[in-house]
Amino acid sequence: MSVLDSKVPKGPLKTKWTDYKNHIDLVNPANKRNIDVIVVGTGLAGGSAAATLAELGYNVKTFCYQDSPRRAHSIAAQGGINAAKNYQGDGDSTYRLFYDTVKGGDYRSREANVYRLAEVSANIIDQCVAQGVPFARDYGGLLDNRSFGGVLVSRTFYAKGQTGQQLLLGAYSAMNRQIARGKITPFNRHEMLDVVKVNGKARGIIARNLVTGEIERHSAHAVVIASGGYGNVYFLSTNAMGSNATAAWKIHKKGAYFANPCYTQIHPTCIPRSGDYQSKLTLMSESLRNDGRIWVPKNMEDVMAIREGKKKPTDLSEDERDYYLERRYPAFGNLVPRDVASRAAKERCDAGYGVNATGEAVYLDFASAIQRYGVEQAKIHNIENASKDKIYELGAAIVKAKYGNLFQMYEKIVDQDPYKTPMMIYPAVHYTMGGVWVDYNLMTTVEGLYCIGEANFSDHGANRLGASALMQGLADGYFVLPYTIGDYLSHEIRTGKIATDTPEFDEAEKSVNDQINFFINNKGSHSVDYYHKKLGKIMWDKCGMSRNAEGLKEAMAEIKALREDFYKNVSVPGTATELNAELEKAGRVADFLELGELFAKDALAREESCGGHFREESVELDGEQEGEAKRNDVDFAFVSAWEYKGEPGDAVLHKEELEFNEIELKQRSYK
Amino acid sequence: MNLTLKIWRQSNAQAKGKMVDYKVTEISEHMSFLEMMDVLNEQLINKGEEPVAFDHDCREGICGMCSMFINGEAHGPDRGVTTCQLHMRMFKDGDTITIEPFRAKAFPVIKDLVVDRSSFDRIQHAGGYISVNTSGNTQDANAIPISKHAADEAMDAATCIGCGACVASCKNASAMLFVGAKVSQYALLPQGKVEAIDRVQNMVAQMDLEGFGNCTNTGACEVECPKGISLENIARMNREFLSANIKG
Numbered sequence: 074m075s076v077l078d079s080k081v082p083k084g085p086l087k088t089k090w091t092d093y094k095n096h097i098d099l100v101n102p103a104n105k106r107n108i109d110v111i112v113v114g115t116g117l118a119g120g121s122a123a124a125t126l127a128e129l130g131y132n133v134k135t136f137c138y139q140d141s142p143r144r145a146h147s148i149a150a151q152g153g154i155n156a157a158k159n160y161q162g163d164g165d166s167t168y169r170l171f172y173d174t175v176k177g178g179d180y181r182s183r184e185a186n187v188y189r190l191a192e193v194s195a196n197i198i199d200q201c202v203a204q205g206v207p208f209a210r211d212y213g214g215l216l217d218n219r220s221f222g223g224v225l226v227s228r229t230f231y232a233k234g235q236t237g238q239q240l241l242l243g244a245y246s247a248m249n250r251q252i253a254r255g256k257i258t259p260f261n262r263h264e265m266l267d268v269v270k271v272n273g274k275a276r277g278i279i280a281r282n283l284v285t286g287e288i289e290r291h292s293a294h295a296v297v298i299a300s301g302g303y304g305n306v307y308f309l310s311t312n313a314m315g316s317n318a319t320a321a322w323k324i325h326k327k328g329a330y331f332a333n334p335c336y337t338q339i340h341p342t343c344i345p346r347s348g349d350y351q352s353k354l355t356l357m358s359e360s361l362r363n364d365g366r367i368w369v370p371k372n373m374e375d376v377m378a379i380r381e382g383k384k385k386p387t388d389l390s391e392d393e394r395d396y397y398l399e400r401r402y403p404a405f406g407n408l409v410p411r412d413v414a415s416r417a418a419k420e421r422c423d424a425g426y427g428v429n430a431t432g433e434a435v436y437l438d439f440a441s442a443i444q445r446y447g448v449e450q451a452k453i454h455n456i457e458n459a460s461k462d463k464i465y466e467l468g469a470a471i472v473k474a475k476y477g478n479l480f481q482m483y484e485k486i487v488d489q490d491p492y493k494t495p496m497m498i499y500p501a502v503h504y505t506m507g508g509v510w511v512d513y514n515l516m517t518t519v520e521g522l523y524c525i526g527e528a529n530f531s532d533h534g535a536n537r538l539g540a541s542a543l544m545q546g547l548a549d550g551y552f553v554l555p556y557t558i559g560d561y562l563s564h565e566i567r568t569g570k571i572a573t574d575t576p577e578f579d580e581a582e583k584s585v586n587d588q589i590n591f592f593i594n595n596k597g598s599h600s601v602d603y604y605h606k607k608l609g610k611i612m613w614d615k616c617g618m619s620r621n622a623e624g625l626k627e628a629m630a631e632i633k634a635l636r637e638d639f640y641k642n643v644s645v646p647g648t649a650t651e652l653n654a655e656l657e658k659a660g661r662v663a664d665f666l667e668l669g670e671l672f673a674k675d676a677l678a679r680e681e682s683c684g685g686h687f688r689e690e691s692v693e694l695d696g697e698q699e700g701e702a703k704r705n706d707v708d709f710a711f712v713s714a715w716e717y718k719g720e721p722g723d724a725v726l727h728k729e730e731l732e733f734n735e736i737e738l739k740q741r742s743y744k
Numbered sequence: 745m746n747l748t749l750k751i752w753r754q755s756n757a758q759a760k761g762k763m764v765d766y767k768v769t770e771i772s773e774h775m776s777f778l779e780m781m782d783v784l785n786e787q788l789i790n791k792g793e794e795p796v797a798f799d800h801d802c803r804e805g806i807c808g809m810c811s812m813f814i815n816g817e818a819h820g821p822d823r824g825v826t827t828c829q830l831h832m833r834m835f836k837d838g839d840t841i842t843i844e845p846f847r848a849k850a851f852p853v854i855k856d857l858v859v860d861r862s863s864f865d866r867i868q869h870a871g872g873y874i875s876v877n878t879s880g881n882t883q884d885a886n887a888i889p890i891s892k893h894a895a896d897e898a899m900d901a902a903t904c905i906g907c908g909a910c911v912a913s914c915k916n917a918s919a920m921l922f923v924g925a926k927v928s929q930y931a932l933l934p935q936g937k938v939e940a941i942d943r944v945q946n947m948v949a950q951m952d953l954e955g956f957g958n959c960t961n962t963g964a965c966e967v968e969c970p971k972g973i974s975l976e977n978i979a980r981m982n983r984e985f986l987s988a989n990i991k992g
Contacts, residue, residue, distance in 0.1 A: 121878065124878055125878045128877055128878055139801060139807070139809060140799065140809065140860070140861060140862065141861070141862070141864070141865050141906065143808070143865075143906060144801060144802075144807040144808060144809050146801070146802060146807070148802065148806050148807050149802045149804055149806050149807065158885070160886065193880065196880030196881075197880070198885045199880065199882045199883065199884055199885045200876075200878060200879075200880050200882055201885075202882075202885040202888075202935070203874070203876045203882035203883070203935060204873075204874055204876055204935070205874045205898075205929065205930055205933050205935045205936055207895050207896075207898040207899040207902050207929065207933065208885075208895070209895070209899075210889075210890055210891075210892045210895040211892060212892050213889065214889025214890050214891050214892065214895075215886050215889055216885055216886055232899055232902075233899060233903075235806065235903060238806055238903070238905075239899070239902060242902065245868070246868070246872055246873035246874065247873060247878055249865075249868045249869045249872050249873045250873040250875060252869045253869045253870065259865075261862070261865075284854055311804075313801040313802040313803070313807060314800060314801055314802075314803055315801050347774045348772055348774060348775075350772065350775055350779050350782070350783060351779065352776070352778065352779050352782055352803060353803045353804075355803075355804050356804075481824065482804070482805065482829070485822070485824075485825055485829050485831065486776075486829070486831070488774075488831070488833060551878050551880060552880050600786055600789045600790065602782075602786065644789065646788075646789055646792070646793070646794050646795065647794050651755070651756060651855065652756075652797055652854060652855045652858060654795070654797060655789065655795060
C-alpha cells in the first residue's frame, strides 16, 4: 500500500462529486469570520479561489509578485476555455469531455478528478457570463464556439484571442468586490518565500515585500498555493518573465510531494527564436491550427533556396510542399494534440527541413483558408465571377476578424505580413502538467496546505489539451476548493487566531533571511541570468522534446555542478532593503536549479513515452504506428510523487497507481 | 546598432531623481526594447553597478506591467504596442533615446522607471465588478441573448490592459479612458445594467480622490493606447455619469 492516499470517494464515477458535496462537513457563517486563509498567486485559480472563499465569509489574504492581481500570467492565454455545453449540438457531453481529457493526457491522470472537472465545466461559462465576461457571440446573440486540437467537437468558448485576459479580469472583478467589502486583503508586489508548519499543519507563510524588502509573517488556518507552473526552468518559454516555481518548491522542501515533474508541454505554434539575446518566446494560439496548414518543403533544394533568400515560400507549388501533419495523421490532420504536433515539427527540422536560418521553423499557412473563406463570402454576397484579388480580399477580412490580433502580434515581432506569406513557427515550452501532488480534495501531503491550478499535477495527465488550462484553473478555484477546504476548516473552528511570534515562524524567517543575506554578500563574478541561461540550455537539450537515459544522466550531473557553481560565483547587486529585481531572480533561479535536477531524475525513471514525455528508447517499431510514442501501461500506469530528502538527486519515489474503471487504456491514435 | 540612452534614475520614492547617460552597442534590430534594456542591465551588473529597475512581466503585450515613456511617448514611437512589443527596428544606429517613467501625481515613482499604479486598482475596488456570487448557480449562459454588436463593443472596451499609458500621455494626467473603458464594458451588457448608477458614481468619485485630472478632449490617450481603446468610452462614461446623477 502506497503512503499516498488519493481520497477519491467511493461510488459510481458519475455521482462521486455530488455525493461528496452532500456529505462533507460545513462551517457555519459565524465561524467562517474567525478563519483565515492565505492564497498565494492571483491568476485564474488563485483569483477565483480567493474571491469565492471571501464570499463564503473566510478572511482571505492574497499574495502576488505583480503590482496588481490582474497581471498574473493567466492573462496571456489566448485561444479559449472548454466546457461541455453542447451548444453546437455536435454530440458533446460531460462524458465526452472527460474521455477526451483522459485520452489527450495519454491515460496518466486520475479519472475521478477529470470527471469532476468535466462536470463543473459548464458552470464556469454560466458564471463568467453572469460576471460580464464578453465571450464571442454569433449573430443570434448566443455564444459562439471554436474547435481545438485533439477533439472532434466544438466546445471552446472564446473572447477574441484574449480569452485568458477576459476570464482573469472576471476573477479579478470578483476579487475587487470582496476587497471592497474588506474580506480580501491583497498583498501585491509581495513574494512568498517559505511556508510555516506548526505541528505538521500549514499555518502561515513568510513573504517579502518587494518594494521595501521587509520580511513579513502571515498566519492562517490553511494555505493555498496557486502560483502557476515551472516552465521557466527552461529559461526560454512562453511564461511571463517573473513566472516561477518558488512557492511550489518551498512547500516541496517542507514535505509536499512533487508529482510528475517530467510532464512538460511543448506548444507547437510559437514564434521561433531569433538570437541569443532573446528573453522569452511568444505563443501563437492553437486556434490558428483550425485554419492554418502546417508544412515544410518536400525537397532539400527548396529548403536551401529559402534559407538563402533565393526563393520565397509562396513560390513553391502544392506538389513541392509536405503538409506533414495531414500526411501522417489524416484523421486529425493539423488538429492533432500539441505533443504530437510538436514532435512532428521537430522530426522534420531534425531531418534538415527547417525553413529559417536556425533550421528550427516550419510554416503555418493561411492561403487555403483565405481562399476558402473568400469563395464562401463571394457566394454570400452574390458576387459572380469574383476576381482572384476580390476573393483574397473577402477571405482575408474573415481571417482578420478571427485572428486579427494574433496576426498583428506576429507582424510586430517578425516584421513579416502573415496575410501574404506563411507564418514561421516552432515548438516552445508552454505549460507544465507536473506539479505539487494533491489528493481529490486538492490538499498536498502537508495537512492544511492546498495546491490548485497549473501548480498542481492533477487533471491533465502527461499532456494537456488546448483550452483546458483555463477550465481547470477556474474549476479548482470557483467550484472545487471552496467545498473541499471547508471540510478541512470545519475542524478548525476552535483553533483561534494563529500567533506569529512562535519558534516555527522564527525559524522560517531566519532561513529566508539567511538566503537573502547570502546572495547580497556573495559578490561573485556571474549574473543570475548567466546561470539561468545555462540551466535552460541543459534542460532544452537533454530534457526537451525527446529524452534518453544517457542525456538525462548527464543533465542531472550538469545541473548539480551548475548549482554548486551558482552558490560560489553568483553576483547580486544592490541591497536587501529595496526593490531589487536581481535578488528576486536569484531566489527563483536557485529553486529552478534544484527542480531541474528532480525533473531529469523523474524523466529518467519513467522509461516509457507518454504525452509530453518522449523517451527515445520507447517507440513503436513496426505496424501502422511505427515511430510513434510507445506507452507502457503494465509498468508505468502510476503518478510519480517525489519526497524531498535534502538533495534533489536523493528524492524518494512514491507511486500512486492509476486505476481506470470507466475508460479502456488504448494507444492514442490520431491517424 | 549603437545607441545612447538617457535614463531616469531615482533610488527610491523619496530620493531626487536625475537623467543619466548610458551607451549600448551591438543592438540587433530584432530585439525588443526590453531585451535592449536587458543588455544594458547585464552590462551594468558585470561592471558592479546597479541595474535600471523597470516593470515588465509577460513580454507579449497583455499583462500591462511594462511602462516607460520613450522619447516623449508612452510605450515609445510605434502604435498599438506596449514597450515589450516595441522593436529596435523602430530606431536607427546612433540614436539617442530618452527613457522616463510614466509621470502622474497618482502614479508616484517607486524606483527608476517603476511607478505605483495601485490607484487603478482602488478605482476598480470602487465598482469594477458585477455583484454576482461565484456559486455557479447562475442562469444558463445562453439565457440572455446579447447582440453580437454589443458583445463585440463590450469586448473592445474590455481589452484595456490597465497599463496607464492614457494617464501618462494626458497633459492633465486624466484616467478617464481607463475608467471609461471599464464603465463601458458593463454599461453595454445587460448583466451590468442593474448596478450602473452606483458603479459610475463610485468609480468616478474614487478617480477624483486619487488625484487624476479631468478630460479636456485632447485625445492623446487614444493615440497612445496600446490596445486602441476608443474615446467613445469616455463619452459613454460621461453620459452614464450624467444620467446617474439625474436619476440617482
